[in-house]
Each structure stands twice: as structure tokens, then as C-alpha cells.
Amino acid sequence: MMLSIIAVVVGLIVLVWSADRFVDGAAGLAKHLGMAPLLIGMVVIGFGTSAPEMVVSVLASMDGNPSLALGNAYGSNITNIALILGITALLAPIQVKSQVLRQEIPWLLGVTLLTAALLLDFTVSRWDAVILLAVFSGYMGWSIYTGMKNKNDVLEQEYSAELEQSQQSPGRAVFWLLVGLALLIVSSRALVWGAVNIAQAMGVSDLVIGLTIVAIGTSLPELASAIAATRKNEHDLALGNVLGSNMFNTLAVVGLAAVIKPMTLEDLVLYRDWPAMMLLTLLVFGFGFSRRGQGKIQRWQGGVLVLCYLAYTLYLLKTGF
Secondary structure (H helix, E strand, O other): OHHHHHHHHHHHHHHHHHHHHHHHHHHHHHHHOOOOHHHHHHHHHHHHHOHHHHHHHHHHHHOOOHHHHHHHHHHHHHHHHHHHHHHHHHHOOEEEOOHHHHHHHHHHHHHHHHHHHHHOOOEEOHHHHHHHHHHHHHHHHHHHHHHHHOOOOHHHHHHHHHHHOOOOOHHHHHHHHHHHHHHHHHHHHHHHHHHHHHHHHHOOOHHHHHHHHHHHHHHHHHHHHHHHHHHOOOHHHHHHHHHHHHHHHHHHHHHHHHHHOOEEOOHHHHHHHHHHHHHHHHHHHHHHOOOOOOEEEOHHHHHHHHHHHHHHHHHHHHHOO
């Protein structure tokens, strides 16, 4: 048991560090290749911050733990919105100026509804996975088109400012890209192994472990980047990272895991976890996008999101044993 706890703790620490190195290397390399800052932010950084969830869920699926894979993906989405955006808004109200983000939220709402339709038979088959990955390809195409078209968007300016601070040579960028990826895989393997052992020893389902401990751990890169962006008054950057990460988790992470091994779901995924994810997505839409002009997620609204997360997590812990 102690060895499993050590594997989870060390795995999470290395996972967060390696994810940061992976994102820095990928963004630096993309910059040297001449990609537009908004395109780097929406595609490269969006993919990179979801790399922990992707690697953990793929390895969990390969090991025959589909509940852990799905719990990690959906739990990370819930954590991103309720905990990360909530804490960020408590630190400073999040002003939403970007038109790109106003276009992205309907994508996230639509994708979340799509997952409900696919989960109605309590399975995620390989055909379901193909649908998710096909929609993901469409989203990537839209992101590339948006990144090339909206070069004067506020989000473009914020990503430009972030990239200007990163002065890496191409060789150094490739080095950290490869090192980060290698350590991501190793630390994710340790995390999955330890989490499964702890779940079995404590009598907790893999789903609950994925929704809580693993989801929080794999969402730490998003938390760090959101807080850093808010301190620099780059509010759209903080929100954009969360929205982009949730899109990747819902489509690519679940899609890849289900392609490897189709999932049979617990009933609670459809009756408890998906509604929580959808409700939080609607709350963000209502808080930040319902007004004309510039929306804002106020401090009290951030408090509501955090309380939602605490209530959901306490319910999981109460019913998960």
C-alpha cells in the first residue's frame, strides 16, 4: 500500500513537471516553425496541457481499466471548470474579451451533448470512438482556420506575449519536447499502477479514483497556467486553456482510450458524472458569455464553481466506498 501511495505522489509530481517541459518544448518548436501565436495556443498548447490526461487514460485502457480512463477524462473536465476556473476567478474576476472563445463555447456544449447520446447504451464502442475522433478532427480544422483568420483577436495578443518570454533554440525545444514526453509516459505508468492498487486496497471503484485523485493530478498543469495567466491580466488565456483542454479530453482522450479497448460504463457515469460536467459547462456559459460585449466571471461566481466542486467531490467520497 505504501509503495502504491509513493508511486501516486511521485508520479503526480513528475507528471506535472514533465507536462510543463513538454508544452514549453512543443510551443517553442512551433514558434521556430513560424506558426501563428493563436494557432500555437489553441492547438499546440491546448494539446500539451491535455497530454497528462491522454497518456494516463490510454495506459489505463491498455491495462484493462476503462473506468479509470473515462473517470480521468470527465473528472479532469469537472476539475478544470469548477476548481481551476473557480479558484482563478476568486483570485481576480475573469474578463472575457475574445471573440474566438465566444465561438468555442458552443463547440464545447455541442460536444458534451454528443457524448450523452453516445453513452445512452452505457458503452463507448470503437464506432463511438471513431465518431469522437472524427469530431475532434473537425475541431482541429476549425482551430487552424480560426488561428489563421483571427490574427487581431485579444487571445492572439496574449499568446504572443507568452511566447515572447520563451527564448529557446530549436535544439533545446526538441530536447525538452522529447524529455517531457518520455517522462510523461513513465510517470503516468507509475500513477496508473499506484491508483489502481489504492482503489483495490480501499474498496473504491476505479471510476471514483479517476474522477478525484487522478483527475486533480492531471489537471495541475491547467491550474498553474491559469493562475499565471490571471496574474498577468491575461484572462482570455486562462479561460482558453481550460476550454481547449476540455475539448481535447472529451474527444481525443476518450476517443483514443476507447479505440484501444471499448468501454462498458457504470450507470453513474450517465446519471451523475455527465450531468455534473454539463451543468458546469452551462454555468460557465451563463457566467461569462451571456452578456453582450465583454463577459466576466465574477469572484462570487468563482465561489459558486468551487462550492459545486466541493459538493460533487464530497458526494463521490461518501458514495464511493
